[in-house]
Amino acid sequence: MDMKLELVPIPVSDVDRAKAFYTEQLGFNADLDQRFGETFRVVQLTPPGSACSVCIGVGIVDTAPGSVQGLHLVVSDIRAARAELVKRGVEIGEVEDMTAPGKPTVSYAAFKDPDGNGWTLQQLPY
Template sequence: MEFRLELIPVPVSDVDRAKKFYVEKAGFTCDLDFSPGEEFRVVQLTPPGSACSIAIGIGVVDTAPGSVRGLHLVVPDIHEARAALVERGMEIGEVEDMSAPGKPTISYAWFSDPDGNTWTLQQLPS
């Protein structure tokens, strides 16, 4: 049996502002923007190369905007990924390398969407 995580709801206060951020700055693909009326709108966005998407919208989730913390985007080259995001106008922290004695180094860089939902770029050891 398989259990595949394929969609994570992310609460936002302004759907259009968040969609613009995720598409233009984060480089996500907009797979769907559907609204049958004013009470419901779902926008599905997928990071490049990912099998898992996020969903933002109206009536999608009832948690507070900005309450999602620590979503990880795993990348093969964190310096290249960070540079691409900075080039698109994203504010993102510097790359930090973390390691423990006898363990390989793992690198991180953090950013937030306009509502304060936080994301982490992560480069695992090869």
């Protein structure tokens, strides 16, 4: 049986501000922005090349804005990806290379969305 993770809800305090961050600064595609009255709005956003999307909105989840941590965006060239995000105004940490004896290097660079939800660029040793 296949199981595919295709949507991760992200709690935010200001949907329009978050949508602008994810689309304009991170380069995510805005797949859907639908309102169902005043109490429900769903915005689905997909990172370029990803089969999994995130959704933000009103009435989506009851968790506090900024409470999601540790989401990974896997990239093939972390230094180029980080440089692009810096150009787009994202505050992102330096690249950290994690290595252990006899193991290939995995690299990370962390950042947060405007609400404090935590993301990490990750480069795997392919």
